[in-house]
Amino acid sequence: MDKKPPFRILSEINKTSCLLRDRFNDDFKFIYCNNSLICEEIYSYLSFIAPEKTNIIKYYKENTPIFKxxxxxxxxxIYLGKNVPLPNGAYLVIEHTEALHVIDVNSGMSNHMGKNCTESERIDYILKINLMAATEIARQLILRDMGGIIVVDFIDMYEPIQRKKLYEHLKDEMKNDKAKHQILPPNKFGLVQFTRHRVRPELKVKNHNKYQKINSYVDYIHHLEFIIDTIKKNKGIQLHIHPFVSSFLKKGFPSIQQKWFFKYKRWIKIIPNDSFGYTEYKITNKNNDMISSSFIF
Incomplete structure (x- = not known):
């Protein structure tokens, strides 16, 4: 070498190539990018690792912002907030402390399960929710890159065989996590403890104080839309909700209720209920059978 130190002999590849290196697989159908230079970087890297896939790169040049x-x-x-929804009304509550992360799994329907389900159906339903939650938790750990000690409070399961099924399912879901981690089996209280090595600073959504109240309304509407999208195949959907929220969803032209009609091809009947809190709701079908119920933000 004819260069004198200090000079660079090796460096990390750029962030775009790092992302492709770590995440690219056969599941990718399209890659949209609104920056021509980054498009060229993607093309160059894919030409090296998967030349047959270069045709999936699409340059985005519409006026609407690409994120929107x-x-x-x-x-x-929705997915980086404190409350993370799961299909059919279940949800996760993710809390961060100085010492550890705590994730609580909630069915969202606990007030109704006792009278609407037999004991056998209730046990199967709880296992189904816990398995669903385990899948989302594995995704959240990677998405947020949560590290250190993580404690998950699953819904109580008293049958050892169900706890074993949950543990095996959780280990399978965590196989895609490249970060070093360890999972302990669920104890009799339904608690699962993780240790996970963080790869980068944890990803969080920051809300400025003056917008925090507004964002909570936006998050709430987004949550309702998520639930409606998962149950839209039901006929005669009825949303029972606080009168103030009912008025908010119906006001203006087009109202949120009307926008839902065009989006989901279903008319969502909104029924005010004075006994509900601002963020409480219940969704029923045309036979008045409950499909989903609320949680408190």
């Missing part, structure tokens, strides 16, 4: 076009902003608000 593909609903990325809404997904960030």
């Amino acid at each position: 076009k593909y609903g990325i902003e809404k997904q960030i608000q």
Whole structure:
């Protein structure tokens, strides 16, 4: 070498190539990018690792911001907030402390399960929710890059065989996590303890104080839309909700209720209920059978 130190002999590849290196697989159908230079970087890297896939790169040049076009902003608000919804009304509550992270799994329907389900159905339903939650938790750990000690409070399961099924399912879901981690089996209280090595600073959504109240309303509407999207195949959907929220969803033209009609091809009947809190709701079908119920933000 004819160069004198200090000079660079090796460096990390750029962030775009790092992302492709760590995440790219056969599941990728399209890659949309609104920056021509980054498009060239993607093309160059894919030409090296997967030349047959270079045709999936699409340059985005529409006037609508790319995050808005593909609903990325809404997904960030939903999936990086404190409350993470699961299908059919279940949800996770993710809390961060100095010493550890705590994740609580809630069915969202606990007030109704006792009278609407037999004991056998209730046990199967709880296992189903816990398995669903385990899948989302594994995704959240990677998405947020949560590290250190993580304690998950699953819904109580008293049958050892069910706890074993949950543990095996959780280990399978965590196989895609490249960070070093360890999972302990669920104890009799339904608690699962993790240790996970963080790869980068944890990803969080920051809300400025003057917008925090507004964002909570936006998150709440996004949550309702998420639930409606998962149950839209039901006929005669009825949303029972606080009168103030009912008025908010119906006001203006087009109202949120009307926008839902065009979006989901279903008319969502909104029924005010004075006994509900502002963030409480119940969704029923045309036979008045409950499909989903609320949680408190």
